[in-house]
Amino acid sequence: xxxxxxxxxxxxxRGIQAMREAMAGGCRRVLFYCPTGGGKTVVAEAMITxxxxxxxxxxxxxxxxxxxxxxxxxxxxxxxxxEHGIMQGENTRFSGERVMVCSIDTIAMRGIPDDVALLIIDxxxxxxxxxxxxxxxxRYNAVPVVGLSATPFSAGLGQHYTELGGPLFERxxxxxxxxxxxxxxxxxxxxxxxxxxxxxxGVKTQRGIGGELDFNERQLAEAVDKPSLVGDVVNxxxxxxxxxxxxxxxxxxxxxxxxxxxxxAAGVPAAHIDYxxxxxxxxxxxxxxxxxxxxxxSNSALLAEGWDAPHAECMILARPTKSLIRFIQMAGRxxxxxxxxxxxLLLDHSGSVVRLGFPTxxxxxxxxDGKPRQSGGKQERKKSEPKPCPKCKFVRPAGVxxxxxxxxxPQRQSDIEVEDGELVKLDRRKxxxxxxxxxxxxxxxxxxxxxxxxxxxxxxNQYRSIFEVWPRGLNExxxxxxxxxxNKVKANQIAYAKRREANNARC
Numbered sequence: 001x002x003x004x005x006x007x008x009x010x011x012x013x014r015g016i017q018a019m020r021e022a023m024a025g026g027c028r029r030v031l032f033y034c035p036t037g038g039g040k041t042v043v044a045e046a047m048i049t050x051x052x053x054x055x056x057x058x059x060x061x062x063x064x065x066x067x068x069x070x071x072x073x074x075x076x077x078x079x080x081x082x083e084h085g086i087m088q089g090e091n092t093r094f095s096g097e098r099v100m101v102c103s104i105d106t107i108a109m110r111g112i113p114d115d116v117a118l119l120i121i122d123x124x125x126x127x128x129x130x131x132x133x134x135x136x137x138x139r140y141n142a143v144p145v146v147g148l149s150a151t152p153f154s155a156g157l158g159q160h161y162t163e164l165g166g167p168l169f170e171r172x173x174x175x176x177x178x179x180x181x182x183x184x185x186x187x188x189x190x191x192x193x194x195x196x197x198x199x200x201x202g203v204k205t206q207r208g209i210g211g212e213l214d215f216n217e218r219q220l221a222e223a224v225d226k227p228s229l230v231g232d233v234v235n236x237x238x239x240x241x242x243x244x245x246x247x248x249x250x251x252x253x254x255x256x257x258x259x260x261x262x263x264x265a266a267g268v269p270a271a272h273i274d275y276x277x278x279x280x281x282x283x284x285x286x287x288x289x290x291x292x293x294x295x296x297x298s299n300s301a302l303l304a305e306g307w308d309a310p311h312a313e314c315m316i317l318a319r320p321t322k323s324l325i326r327f328i329q330m331a332g333r334x335x336x337x338x339x340x341x342x343x344x345l346l347l348d349h350s351g352s353v354v355r356l357g358f359p360t361x362x363x364x365x366x367x368x369d370g371k372p373r374q375s376g377g378k379q380e381r382k383k384s385e386p387k388p389c390p391k392c393k394f395v396r397p398a399g400v401x402x403x404x405x406x407x408x409x410p411q412r413q414s415d416i417e418v419e420d421g422e423l424v425k426l427d428r429r430k431x432x433x434x435x436x437x438x439x440x441x442x443x444x445x446x447x448x449x450x451x452x453x454x455x456x457x458x459x460x461n462q463y464r465s466i467f468e469v470w471p472r473g474l475n476e477x478x479x480x481x482x483x484x485x486x487n488k489v490k491a492n493q494i495a496y497a498k499r500r501e502a503n504n505a506r507c
Contacts, residue, residue, distance in 0.1 A: 011034075011176040011184075012038075012042060012043050014175070015173055019032060022173065028166075029145040029168065030171050031157060031172050032148050032173050032175060033174050035150050035178045035187065036335060037336040037337075040149075041073065041076045044146075044148060047118075047120065051117075051118050056098070057115065058115055058117035059098050059100065060118040060119075061100050061107070062084075062100070062120045063120065063121050065123055066305075067088065068306055070091075073122060077099065083099065087101070087106050088106050092106070104136070105132065108135065119143055121133070123305055124147025125151045125154035127168065128370070129156070138161070141163065141165070151363070153368055154368065156168065158367030158368055158369045174482065176483070177483050182360060186337065187337065188344050190331070190343060190358065190360050192353045193236070193345075193394055194353055194388045194393060194395045233248075233347075234266050238266065241345050245295060245311050245313055246314040246315070247298075247299070247315050248299070249303075249315070249316070249317055250299070250318050255318070263296045263298075269294050269296070270295065270296035270298060271285050271297055273285045273297065273298070273299050273303070274300065274302055275302055285297070286309075290309060300319070303333060304326065308336065311338045311341070313341055314346075315331060316349065317353075318350065327352055328359055331359030335360070346359070365483075389408055391408040394406065438463075442471045443475075444479050444482065444485045445459035445481075446476065446478045447481055448485075462489060
């Protein structure tokens with residue numbers, strides 16, 4: 001096969017190496033996490049190229065769950081010089097290529113060739129909630145699988161199945177975190193505004209395609225598609241984001257069309273897009289947005305996955321969501337870097353940022369075993385929640401007292417913020433870490449101590465700096481460190497070096 005050399009960033013190369021080591025150690029199904037914009041497709045291209053070179057008589061399948069993603073994957077492989085066939089309904093084209101891009105709907109009906117030795121699954125967070133994907137993995141449970149996802153905490157991805165003799169995905173490999181990619185310049189940071197919070201009393205929840213709970217779309221449309229909200233969306237955009245290419249996520253097609261009409265009535269070139277458009281119509285709309293003939297592009301869910309428009313600077317969230325997965329996927333559309341784009345802007349008319357946190361906050365990077373949680377299965381971030389400024393409604397990041405936008409500083413007395421209007425007492429106490437969580441951190445610190453041959457007791461001192469107590473009653477077992485623990489250790493070492501430097505300067 002002919003393929004151009006794929007240049008990988010260090011974190012991508014580390015990810016591939018970690019996946020190879022996991023599979024060499026007996027893991028058959030590995031999930032690779034990297035945030036939207038981190039280059040999961042580039043990693044897939046490198047894996048495909050290396051696999052086919054080492055196994056010239058074997059075949060690899062790249063599987064997507066939507067027609068649009070099949071076409072996008074095929075385009076990526078073509079640009080990388082990777083010869084491939086396509087297995088997707090009437091669009092099937094196959095002439096014996098060692099690489100095939102497939103639709104899950106098609107291979108669920110037709111099966112896969114006998115010589116397939118690797119499956120790569122795009123948007124793999126959907127696997128746990130898909131009967132077709134699970135049936136495929138059950139049927140071909142001896143074939144190694146690599147899943148790609150920007151939201152690896154989807155319910156059930158680590159659930160045990162008798163048909164597999166183990167979990168759906170056995171190991172999570174973290175390529176890079178969102179904060180790491182922002183620091184590297186591979187993503188941009190985001191500013192969030194939360195100017196309105198609709199009354200969602202009575203709006204029920206239902207389980208979505210990926211298995212996560214979210215609001216019922218019909219009831220949600222009735223709750224938010226009102227003239228006051230539509231006007232609020234347009235007026236806030238004119239004040240805060242005028243001139244910025246913008247993607248809007250509405251709660252359904254009718255709501256998206258309503259918002260599009262409101263923008264056009266205000267003299268802002270806007271268009272609506274949905275799955276009813278054929279391929280040519282959809283391509284024409286997206287092309288017009290890329291050429292900036294359209295300033296605001298509105299949809300309900302079509303563009304949440306598999307759509308890249310790095311020049312998009314603003315996202316309007318005009319639909320409330322309880323799903324952290326959906327929220328992260330939508331926000332990822334505006335986090336890609338682009339010349340002249342310093343930050344992304346998120347205008348949240350739903351209160352979702354306050355409920356779920358910033359899209360650039362650290363995520364719960366662990367596989368969910370599918371067991372019910374005492375808290376009802378809610379995915380919670382470890383950090384305290386951001387809060388809207390009481391004066392201008394700019395969403396202040398967690399822990400920030402003075403508003404970065406208008407510089408308003410609520411009067412603070414200990415743990416109480418005194419704001420204009422009604423006083424609200426805030427409980428800012430952190431939830432105590434569980435013994436299991438403490439053991440996990442201590443085990444990672446022991447791993448670092450042994451690996452780097454630090455003096456005995458180093459891990460205990462690091463543990464004390466984190467939890468303010470000694471690790472009494474914990475087991476002396478090791479575990480590979482997460483990026484969060486490695487970053488904490490690095491921060492502690494930098495702080496120690498600065499204190500030592502300051503002491504030497506005084507002497």
